[in-house]
Amino acid sequence: MLRIFFCVLFVLAGATAAGAQIDSVPKVHVRLVAEQNEVAPAKAVTVALVEHIRPGWHTYWQNPGDAGQPTEIQWTMPPGWHAGSIQWPWPKELPVGPLMDYGYEGDPWLLVNVTPPANATPGDRITLKAHATWLVCKEVCIPEDATVTLPLAIAAKPQPANPATAAAFAAARARLPTQSPWPARFASGDALGLVLAAPNLANANVTAAHFFPLAQGEVKGIAPQQWRVSQQGLLLRLQPGKGTKSLRALNGLLEIESAGAPTQALEISALPGPVPDFGSDVQLSLAPALLFAFLGGLILNLMPCVLPILAMKALALASHSGRETREARHEGFAYGAGAVLSFAVLGAAVLALRAAGEAIGWGFQLQEPAVVAAFALLVFAIGLNLSGVFEVPGIGAGDVLARRGGTAGAFFTGVLAVAVAAPCTAPFMAAALGYALTQPAAAALLVFVALGIGFSAPFVAVGLSPALRRLLPKPGAWMNVFRQLLAFPMYATGLWLLWVLALESDPDHVAMVLGAALVLAFALWLLGTARQSTRASIRKGIQWPAGVLAVAMFAAPAVLLGARHDAAPLRITAIPSQPYSERRLVALRGQKRGVFVDATAAWCLTCLVNEKVALDRPAVRQAFEKQRIALLVADWTNRNPEVTQLLQAHSRSGVPLYLYYAPGAADAVVLPQILTPEAVLQAIGRS
Secondary structure (H helix, E strand, O other): OHHHHHHHHHHHHHHHHOHHHOOOOOOEEEEEEEOOOEEOOOOOEEEEEEEEEOOOOEEEEEEEEOOOOOOEEEEEOOOOOEEOOOEOOOOEEEEEOOEEEEEEOOOOEEEEEEEOOOOOOOOOEEEEEEEEEEEEEOOOEEEEEEEEEEEEEEOOOOOOOOOOOHHHHHHHHHOOOEEOOOOEEEEOOOOEEEEEOOHHHHHOOEEEEEEEEOOOOOEOOOOOOEEEEEOOEEEEEEOEOOOHHHOOOEEEEEEEEEOOEEEEEEEEEEEEOOOOOOOOOOOOOHHHHHHHHHHHHHHHOOOHHHHHHHHHHHHHHHHOOOOOHHHHHHHHHHHHHHHHHHHHHHHHHHHHHHHOOOOOOOOHHHHOHHHHHHHHHHHHHHHHHHHOOOOOOOOOOHHHHHHHOOHHHHHHHHHHHHHHHOOOOOOOHHHHHHHHOOOOHHHHHHHHHHHHHHHHHHHHHHHHOHHHHHOOOOOOOHHHHHHHHOHHHHHHHHHHHHHHHHHHOOHHHHHHHHHHHHHHHHHHHHHHHHHHOOOHHHHHHHHHHHHHHHHHHHHHHHHHOOOOOOOOOOOOOOOOEEEOOHHHHHHHHHOOOOEEEEEEOOOOHHHHHHHHHHHOOHHHHHHHHHOOOEEEEEEOOOOOHHHHHHHHHOOOOOOOEEEEEOOOOOOOEEOOOOOOHHHHHHHOOOO
């Protein structure tokens, strides 16, 4: 009714103010043009209905907007001939008072594929007849129509395009939208959020973007559309029309203009899902990203993920006290080299796998049961080494390390520290990683190197500074006792990794790894015994087979490659929870319920600590129950592309991630990575 009212209003106003413009001469002249003058049986020919529109007037797109009527074509042709639907070029915005129309000015070409039957006789001539109707508007709207014809000859085989019209048809096809190669998501609320998940647009110098819905009423066309390029792609904030809260898909064209490049018009079909907060994703350049990476790596030393390995680092630091400056410097640089190299290798692996189409992020290696099993055996072996079961020069600590110089041990400690820390992200680090994963390889690797430099900076500083080393306790007999005590965090880490393996695999594989650990312990005990023997023949006879046996046990987890299975969802807290999915999130939000999303993984110690100290608290549980807040657990223990998409939508490359969707809110509140009960209660509206 509103559209009809405004159309009548404009007709009356236009008749009064612009009567001179309403004449009997048609405002649009049309003709039919064929791409080939001759067409082969069963081979389609492209025919254009060319509209020549009087300046100042316009016709309409397939969705005319708030008012109008699209052009229609009714064909009359011989039996067996078939005409396809109109291929619409992308439109332009045509504001008319308080309304927004979508249409064309000038000379639009509307393409239609016409196909003759297979039994068409070469040499025959036929005539296509098209009755076209359209609405043409300026201050007033006038319905017009015309009947046009087009003769065609039937040829025995396909003919080349008519040279006289080839350029015009090429230009017409260049105005047709193409199917988007990237997925799109939307979220409705007070505002309608739309994201095109195209990270490479961050480097495309986009100058304008506009969304044209295919259906009337889904978007308020006259309202301005806000857009910006995010690390996750192109974000738009639209004003929703009526009924958008019940939409199952948002279909339309996304027009993107970039400096120095042709305009793109992409056909998208956006599904309901998480959309990044329009104002929260701070755009980084390389210099701030490197600074954030350095700070994130520095803070990563304090994350719960790294606590087990801090024991080894503390022992290695203590061994530096009283040492020569040159030797301490070498060990500091060795540790830094191990950490930086490890971050660079992990970063290169993430970039290569993502380029190959894998839906992975930071910490992907612990989503593979074989890696978890091998890591558990490695940590177990380190515990045996610290307990004194065996001794390997350069890897041991305490008095042996103090006497020999542990450059190799320091390098190995740096590698191991990164391996343990890699699954987690620290403050600043998330933004840096989000930037890195959208950049060319060289810039991305610089960010990973900066992470390694920040992570290793404290240990390197001790190696370089005699003043810092003088603050450390002096080496002595206490170090042997301390070293043996530090074996127990390693054993605890091994048990935790076995629990992770049980979630990713099955009990049979856990039993296999336990058996490998038993054989490994025996092989390492043989190595230690042989090393302590005073007889060279015994050392030679035992060390070789024991070493082969130990290596074989480290290779045993290879049988777990591809052994992932769908595990039961994590239940860390007493709050009732459901597994995360975009569909479940949309359904719960449609019920006007608050939704708390916990993106976590069994191998992320920071996640587990957060859930115990912040979520699994009486006050938090009571608040969730009282406010009927749904808890969705986005379990990333195994690879899960839907959870990966959720992380990417919020500029994260790894867990943890905590989101709260208030009832009716358009965007989620992103909580800190280091979670507290107070932060949770404040986010859900209760201090």
